[in-house]
Every structure is written in structure tokens, then in C-alpha cells.
Amino acid sequence: MSEYIxxxxxxxxxxxxxxxxxxxxxFAVERERIFDHSWLYIGHETELAKPNDYVTxxxxxxxxIFARDAxxxxxxxxxxxxxxxxxxxxxxxxxxxxxxxxYHGWSFNNSGEVVSIPDDAGYGAGFERPGLAAxxxxxxxxxxxxxxxxxxIVDLPTxxxxxxxxxxxxSDQSQVGMRVLPGTHEYSVKANWKLLTENxxxxxxxVSTHQRYLEMITAAHGKADISxxxxxxxxxLGGGHAVMAGTPASGAALGRPLSEEAKHEKAEHFERxxxxxxxxxxxxMGGTRNLVIxxxxxxxxxxxxxxxxxxxxxTPDYMEVxxxxxxxxxxxxxxxxxxxxxxxxxxxPGGLASPDDVEALETCQRSYAAQRELPxxxxxxxxxxxxxxxxxxxxxxxxxxxxxxxxxxxALPEEPQAPLPDFFAGQRQRPxxxxxxxx
Amino acid sequence: xxxxxxxxxxxxxxxxxxxxxxxxRDAAGFMNGLAEHGYESVAVDLSPxxxxxxxxxxRDLVSDVAVxxxxxxxxxxxxxxxxLVGYGFGGxxxxxxxxxxxxxAAVSIAPSGVADAWSDALPPLTQVARHVRTPWxxxxxxxxxxxxxxxxxxxxxxxxxxxxxxxxxxxxGVARDFYRDARETLAHVASFDAWQRTIEWLDRRVVxxxxxxxxxxxxxVASAARA
Numbered sequence: 001m002s003e004y005i006x007x008x009x010x011x012x013x014x015x016x017x018x019x020x021x022x023x024x025x026x027f028a029v030e031r032e033r034i035f036d037h038s039w040l041y042i043g044h045e046t047e048l049a050k051p052n053d054y055v056t057x058x059x060x061x062x063x064x065i066f067a068r069d070a071x072x073x074x075x076x077x078x079x080x081x082x083x084x085x086x087x088x089x090x091x092x093x094x095x096x097x098x099x100x101x102x103y104h105g106w107s108f109n110n111s112g113e114v115v116s117i118p119d120d121a122g123y124g125a126g127f128e129r130p131g132l133a134a135x136x137x138x139x140x141x142x143x144x145x146x147x148x149x150x151x152x153i154v155d156l157p158t159x160x161x162x163x164x165x166x167x168x169x170x171s172d173q174s175q176v177g178m179r180v181l182p183g184t185h186e187y188s189v190k191a192n193w194k195l196l197t198e199n200x201x202x203x204x205x206x207v208s209t210h211q212r213y214l215e216m217i218t219a220a221h222g223k224a225d226i227s228x229x230x231x232x233x234x235x236x237l238g239g240g241h242a243v244m245a246g247t248p249a250s251g252a253a254l255g256r257p258l259s260e261e262a263k264h265e266k267a268e269h270f271e272r273x274x275x276x277x278x279x280x281x282x283x284x285m286g287g288t289r290n291l292v293i294x295x296x297x298x299x300x301x302x303x304x305x306x307x308x309x310x311x312x313x314x315t316p317d318y319m320e321v322x323x324x325x326x327x328x329x330x331x332x333x334x335x336x337x338x339x340x341x342x343x344x345x346x347x348x349p350g351g352l353a354s355p356d357d358v359e360a361l362e363t364c365q366r367s368y369a370a371q372r373e374l375p376x377x378x379x380x381x382x383x384x385x386x387x388x389x390x391x392x393x394x395x396x397x398x399x400x401x402x403x404x405x406x407x408x409x410x411a412l413p414e415e416p417q418a419p420l421p422d423f424f425a426g427q428r429q430r431p432x433x434x435x436x437x438x439x
Numbered sequence: 440x441x442x443x444x445x446x447x448x449x450x451x452x453x454x455x456x457x458x459x460x461x462x463x464r465d466a467a468g469f470m471n472g473l474a475e476h477g478y479e480s481v482a483v484d485l486s487p488x489x490x491x492x493x494x495x496x497x498r499d500l501v502s503d504v505a506v507x508x509x510x511x512x513x514x515x516x517x518x519x520x521x522x523l524v525g526y527g528f529g530g531x532x533x534x535x536x537x538x539x540x541x542x543x544a545a546v547s548i549a550p551s552g553v554a555d556a557w558s559d560a561l562p563p564l565t566q567v568a569r570h571v572r573t574p575w576x577x578x579x580x581x582x583x584x585x586x587x588x589x590x591x592x593x594x595x596x597x598x599x600x601x602x603x604x605x606x607x608x609x610x611x612g613v614a615r616d617f618y619r620d621a622r623e624t625l626a627h628v629a630s631f632d633a634w635q636r637t638i639e640w641l642d643r644r645v646v647x648x649x650x651x652x653x654x655x656x657x658x659x660v661a662s663a664a665r666a
Contacts (some may be wrong), residue, residue, distance in 0.1 A: 050604050052574070052644070095574065095604035096643035097543075107647065116450070116647045129656045 240402025278429025456529025
């Protein structure tokens, strides 16, 4: 057993030492053993709508350019001139076929090649003109683009393991391809990055932390109904990824009531999807999911919207958060309006939910100053039973087990999970053509 | 038609499409400005002689641009190494040409005939602008009566669906000749900003011609890749 996590199978108990939230040495080890060897989300392909579009992002502390080149291929480059290091792109987004370093004027195309060096005769004929540096690997699954700084990492689909199924459930909600809307929520939290990872699929905090939101929802619906919680589950997806998933009742209870027009449109849209994907898959699609892809990508499909949240650790007690909204572009005006309203007023940094969470996490971080007197955080809830519900903490323990394995090299004992209820096991209907081929 | 040929290795080429009847007045200034940034250029006025548009069509204008691209081609410039910069009537021509040619970049400054027909054969630009293949920047004066805000919004939205990147920029408080410098503050600012944006638009998109040493380096890289 390491000094970081204490597991007692008998009680049972799972505790995380608060030192991991404050110790710079732990942070440095995380950088090296987790962030240098994982697939890390950088952005969605639809953010780069046209050739030569680019956005700049910081991933694992590295400044990167996420771009579509002149031929339409997605590329990722290190945002630094190979000459002396100045940033090539100093804007958050734009469209350019060439990037010119403002320091000495070296130019590069968005395929990474150097195309112009002022007075290049000064370097002589033998000089090797360097192109842009890049992360070791770039991969994409259903439009979600990841990078890895580890050249020997497993391929992206293998890494994603069971999380692929949940990205499919999100991505299949459009027949023309889900798209990220322009605009980003950006905010920072004075807390360790792992706290927001935990919080992103923590069902237990809902009633207490978001009490004012729930009161508003109760008023809108005319009654309080949190019975959905008993039908929601937490699932270990492998690789440290996990999801907290609910039935359609979860979404109905947690979201503001849709207008009649929006209800009608949504029903019609789902009926069309049903024809394509089959009943079981579309029933699941109508449910909710809080998905965390290890280590720092969150995809939440809840309360009339699909949120993509990326958590960027900066220091042991400070993180930066970016969030985008993923939508089916064929959606009508009324549903779209309600979706945007939810994105702003529920998930936004000034919305009805996120400030509550930020407040909770920042107080946790401040209180860790007393970690000598109170060294452990408890993450045992639901450990005594194989039935893993949303109000338990199995999804977090799943994440922590992977964290522990990477940081210390030691695998912690697993815990049994009951078979998935039929609803959550429903699969996508195979297209008729595929069935015919199989015969 | 006027032409500036640069010594050494020019960065790129540009076709300056002057406003109707303004070649003699404007060409030298525009071309010298482009030359300062490394662009060899030709400048022309494609508007009908004497200002009589009878018989001139948009098809004629685009064909004339094709001829100019051919001239630059004879000097070794490929289409992606060429930028179009058009003013007024030339701005209209530049936008029309972007639907036909995949060039490095194009800029239309105060293009004419946006909301209203120039003549029977030259209908409103909003009716004939098609999806563009060349990244296009449109610069407008807010007080240009020929380009009201609602029309520009429609144009920008329509062109936004093009395969190439487009942008529409409107300068507040200035008329359609905002690109000429003036003492009045807003006009001076608009003139300065418009030129700055024009050069940046070209620099970010027009494919540069490699220097001999750079070309040699590219040959070595290609040769190593084949080996």
C-alpha cells in the first residue's frame, strides 16, 4: 500500500491522502507518468471547419496549435518557432496557411514545413531548415482529437476502451455529425485538478451543493422527483475511464421543462434516430451520462446539452478549465435556443451549477492546509455492494486506481460490479446492409 | 496596366485591380506599398473605357483576371503564389474571381455594386457572389450607401458557407473611400488598419517562392524521402 491511497477490503474503505492535492513532488510525478504517457484531448474536429483554420491550446503545459492544413487534414504542432522559441500563433484562433514568427520572421506552413527564412543565405547551403515540432501522436475518434507525447502509447481506440461506446452514444445523436458551437467557456479554479475530475461525475453532491438549482427545477416542474437516482449506475469502462449513467428519467428530472414545440421536435428527431440505430440504442441515448476519460476529459450529456470539458492542471492548487457545447446541427430553432440557455445558465462559469462546484472545490483545497491533522479524504461510498449507483463513488475509485497504478506502479485490488441492467446494455442496431453481409 | 518587378527573390505576386478610372492616380502607391512587403505586382483598371458599362459583363471581368494570371504564370508565379487586391470596381472583380480561381488570397476594398446593380449586365454583387475558392477579405466603410449593414450581413453569412475562409470588416464612421488616408481620425485609422489587414491577409495565405537555398533544401528533403 502506498502513502497515497489506503484500501481496506474488510471494512470496506478507500481513502486518498490529501497530500496528492498539494504536494509539488506529486504534481511533478503526475506530469511525467500520467500526462507524458496518456492520450490527452485537444479539441473537436468541427472546431476547424475550413482549410487553414487553427486554434491554440495548452495541453499538459505545452503550447500547441490545433490546425487543419491546406489539404484539409487535422494537424497539431508545438506553438514555438524552432529557431529561438517565440510563439508562432499568439491568437486563440484564426485562419492562416502560413505562420510567421514575429521575432525573426521565419515562416512555416500549416503542414509544418519552413517556407521562408529572411536572408537565408546567412545560413549557407548545408543548413537543415527545421520544420515545426509536433506531439508524438495525434489520433481522432468520432471527431474527438487527442494527442500523446508518448511515441509508444497504445493506439487511441485501445486506450479509450469502453469509453468509445459512450462517445458513440453522444456522437450518434446527429445524422449529419455533431458539431462544436463557436465559443468557449473558460475559467480557472484555485484547486487541484483532480478535484474537478472527481466532481464531474459525483452524483452524491447534487442535492446539497446544487440545492438552489434543484429548488428552481422543482418549482418549474411543480414537484421534486429524484427517484431517478435509484436507476442510475456507475460503470468502469477500463483504462481508468468511467461513467455515471442515467435513464431518460434523469434528464427529465434535472432539466428545465421543454416547451411543447421543443418536446415535439425532440420526439421527431429521436424517432428518426430510432429508424437508424434501433430502439435499444436510442432509448439509452435519451438517458444521461457523465463520462470521464482518464485523465482529464469530461463529456457530460445532461440537462439538454452535451458538454465537453477539458481540465488543464497548472500548479498543484490551480487549474484552468475549458468547455464547449456539442450539438446536432440539424436541430431546430426552439430546441437550439433551450440548449444554449442551459449551456449558459447551468454549465457556464456564471451559471447556476458551476459556481457552486468551484466554491466547494476551492474550500476543499484551502482546508488541505490542515492535512497533518486531517490527512485522508474518503471515497468509500458504495464499496460494500456490487450494485454501483450514481450516488456512490465507484466511478472515482476507478479513476484513482488507474492514477495509483501510473504514479506508483502498484495496482490496487478491484471490486466486484453487478452485471449491467438491460437498459444500459442496449446496443446500436446494425445497419441492414451490415446484417446482409454477415449472412 | 502597370507592373513592378522586384530584384532578388520576391515573396509573392499580386494583381492590383484599381477602381474605375483610378489606375493613374492609385497604382503607383498601392504597388510600392506591396513591393515594400516583397510582392511583385501588376495593376490594371478593368472598368469599361470611358465609364460606359454597356456590354461589359462579370464574365468578361473574370476572363480578364485569367489573362493577368497567365501573364504572371509566364514569370513563374503559380495561382497559389498570387494575391488579388481590388478597390471599388476592382473589388467587385476580385470577389467574382475568387469563385473561379484557387489563388493564395483576395481582398476586396469597398467593392462597387454590392447592393445595387452597376448596370444591367453587372447586377448586385449579392445576387452573383458565389461560394469562393480563394480566402476572401471584404473591407467596407460603414457610411458607404452602396453597402448597407443588412446587405453585408447577408453577404458575409452566405460567403461563410464557402469552402474557403472569408471575413467582412466594416469601419465605423467612414465613407467608401476610407482606404485613402485623411487627417480626420476615423478615416486615418480606417486607412491604416485596412492596409495592415490587406498585407497580413496576403502574408498569411499567399504561398511564398522559395529562395535558391531553400529550394535546394527542399530537393534534398524530397530526395531523402524517396531514398
